[in-house]
Amino acid sequence: MRTIFTTGQVAKICKVAPRTVSKWFDSGRLRGYRIPGSQDRRIPREHLIRFLKEHGMPLGELEDEAMGKLLLVGVETGVQGGLKDVLSAEDFKMEFAASGFEAGIQAESLDPDAVVIDFGMGRNEALMIAQNLRRNADYNDTVLIALLTDEDNASGFDRTLFSETFRKPFDAALLAERIRTLVSRKKQLV
Numbered sequence: 001m002r003t004i005f006t007t008g009q010v011a012k013i014c015k016v017a018p019r020t021v022s023k024w025f026d027s028g029r030l031r032g033y034r035i036p037g038s039q040d041r042r043i044p045r046e047h048l049i050r051f052l053k054e055h056g057m058p059l060g061e062l063e064d065e066a067m068g069k070l071l072l073v074g075v076e077t078g079v080q081g082g083l084k085d086v087l088s089a090e091d092f093k094m095e096f097a098a099s100g101f102e103a104g105i106q107a108e109s110l111d112p113d114a115v116v117i118d119f120g121m122g123r124n125e126a127l128m129i130a131q132n133l134r135r136n137a138d139y140n141d142t143v144l145i146a147l148l149t150d151e152d153n154a155s156g157f158d159r160t161l162f163s164e165t166f167r168k169p170f171d172a173a174l175l176a177e178r179i180r181t182l183v184s185r186k187k188q189l190v
Helices: 007-014 018-026 045-054 060-066 077-086 100-110 123-135 172-189
Strands: 004-006 041-044 068-073 092-097 114-118 143-148 164-167
Touching: 004 007, 004 045, 007 018, 007 041, 007 045, 007 060, 018 041, 041 045, 045 060, 068 077, 068 100, 068 172, 077 092, 077 172, 092 100, 100 114, 100 123, 114 123, 114 172, 123 143, 143 172, 164 172
Parallel strands: 068 092, 068 114, 114 143, 143 164
Antiparallel strands: 004 041
16 A cells, blocks of 8 residues: 655655755655645655665664565575575564474464475475465565476476575575565555
8 A cells, every 4th residue: 555645654654854854845855745726745755765775764664665675495505695695684573483383373464575485395395385475365466486496397396486486506695686576666666
């Protein structure tokens, strides 16, 4: 749900006076719009988040929405490290799960934007995790990425479960960039 803020609401979030927010708006540093026939200003959530990041201000209550949340299921430590190196801790919160059971618990607490499932944990378990996530309406728009092994044939299962598939070996930087693209696209639609 896209939220629009008043200058008073932005002032509370930024811990400044409403007049300061009006100055930011009037100078063009904080983007938004005026209500027709009124002097009232409105600031869309995405413009506020961008403004706060550009000026190094704390995101406060908006942090969870601005930060991408990534759940890695059964992903080997080498790939985990590669993703940690490329995806900054300011932009992504990463959690790890070794099994389907752990994945369910982590998904409930994290509410991930993207889930990467490694088929190296076993094809049946990987597919079960993906199917369970897709069955739950809370995860309908979650980006699902499958990491397929050399032996794993991509046929024989419903490819539409996944937003993207990568075959091992692959470049962790390429995977990270794809995750970043898909998550930012998803967040813009919300």
